[in-house]
Amino acid sequence: MPFYSDKVMEHFQNPRNVGEIKDADGVGEVGNPVCGDLMTFYVKVQEGKLADIKFKTFGCGAAIAVSSMVSEMALGKTIDEALKITNEEVAKELGGLPPNKMHCSNLGATALHKAIENYQNKNKATP
Numbered sequence: 655m656p657f658y659s660d661k662v663m664e665h666f667q668n669p670r671n672v673g674e675i676k677d678a679d680g681v682g683e684v685g686n687p688v689c690g691d692l693m694t695f696y697v698k699v700q701e702g703k704l705a706d707i708k709f710k711t712f713g714c715g716a717a718i719a720v721s722s723m724v725s726e727m728a729l730g731k732t733i734d735e736a737l738k739i740t741n742e743e744v745a746k747e748l749g750g751l752p753p754n755k756m757h758c759s760n761l762g763a764t765a766l767h768k769a770i771e772n773y774q775n776k777n778k779a780t781p
Contacts, residue, residue, distance in 0.1 A: 658715065659749030661723075666715040671725035673708040680776065682768025684761050691717040693761050695725070695769040704728050704736055709765070716755040720762035723748050728766055737770055739763050 658666070678696035685692040691713030698706035707729050711721040723744055728736040741759035745751045751759060 661749040662719045665719035665722040669718050669722035671708050674710060675708050680769040680773025682765045682772055684765045686761060691761055693721055693765040695765040697769045697773055699773055703732050716751055716758040719748060720744055720758045724762040724766050733770055737767055
């Protein structure tokens with residue numbers, strides 16, 4: 655069994671921001687066919703900041719912990735700040751992840767970025 659930090663276990667056992675935003679401004683979904691993890695992030699944007707974030711994750715404990723941490727890291731940030739969140743930062747905030755679980759941190763950051771890109775695409779000025 656891989657070793658998980660106390661912070662990973664805390665976020666796995668008590669994940670923050672779980673759920674769905676029905677009228678989300680942006681939705682991003684990623685999956686990893688190798689491990690079966692699937693993450694969906696929902697964002698609500700107000701005045702250029704992420705006012706609300708929810709996620710649904712189907713996956714291992716690390717995937718759930720990563721989703722929870724990403725949602726906490728991004729909440730209240732501007733779009734640009736949130737787009738700069740990297741998988742390395744997520745893993746570091748969680749106190750590290752076992753090497754075979756690092757792909758989970760990629761998924762979390764990518765799902766968030768996809769939700770923001772979805773919001774940006776929906777809100778592009780049409781000529």
